[in-house]
Amino acid sequence: xxxxxxxxTMARYNRWQNRSLYTAADMxxxxxxxxxxxxxxxxxxxxxxxxxxxxxxxxxxxxxTPKPVGGIADSTKRLPEWDMLKRERVAVDEAIVIWxxxxxxxxxxxxxxxxxxxxxREVSKPNWFLVSHLFNHQTHHRGQVHAMLTAAGAKPDxxxxxxxxxxxxxx
Numbered sequence: 001x002x003x004x005x006x007x008x009t010m011a012r013y014n015r016w017q018n019r020s021l022y023t024a025a026d027m028x029x030x031x032x033x034x035x036x037x038x039x040x041x042x043x044x045x046x047x048x049x050x051x052x053x054x055x056x057x058x059x060x061x062x063x064x065t066p067k068p069v070g071g072i073a074d075s076t077k078r079l080p081e082w083d084m085l086k087r088e089r090v091a092v093d094e095a096i097v098i099w100x101x102x103x104x105x106x107x108x109x110x111x112x113x114x115x116x117x118x119x120x121r122e123v124s125k126p127n128w129f130l131v132s133h134l135f136n137h138q139t140h141h142r143g144q145v146h147a148m149l150t151a152a153g154a155k156p157d158x159x160x161x162x163x164x165x166x167x168x169x170x171x
Contacts, residue, residue, distance in 0.1 A: 010135040
């Protein structure tokens with residue numbers, strides 16, 4: 001099982017890394033951000049949109065925040081305006097940090113059941129496992145965006161976790 005400290009650290013890591021990627025992506029033209037670069041979700045913007053959608057789905061399940069509209073297939077074009085995508089990313093990142101700060105050991109040790117559109121069936125898993133999935137999913141897709149940005153000539157920050165400056169307070 002993971003600890004509350006781990007969840008809070010990863011929430012802050014997520015926020016830091018998203019700030020880095022969006023700052024680097026701001027240096028590119030809209031055409032460069034939307035260019036199909038051969039990634040699973042095609043472009044920088046498509047992948048960032050999907051990641052935001054995925055975070056929204058998990059936060060809906062974890063914290064009852066509003067569920068994003070659409071499914072995986074629609075996730076890449078959810079917010080086609082760059083400034084709107086950036087504002088929503090900041091809001092969701094803050095919601096994840098606030099949620100992590102209020103999390104309890106009891107909730108983390110519990111289980112969750114939901115209907116998974118991706119699996120096409122009812123699924124039940126431990127909460128700690130699903131939170132681990134949230135952060136793993138983020139890291140996976142941010143890595144794709146980091147590679148696309150670097151190939152496009154942008155310079156996102158290093159991704160090493162030990163460089164995180166915004167450490168949560170110890171329990």
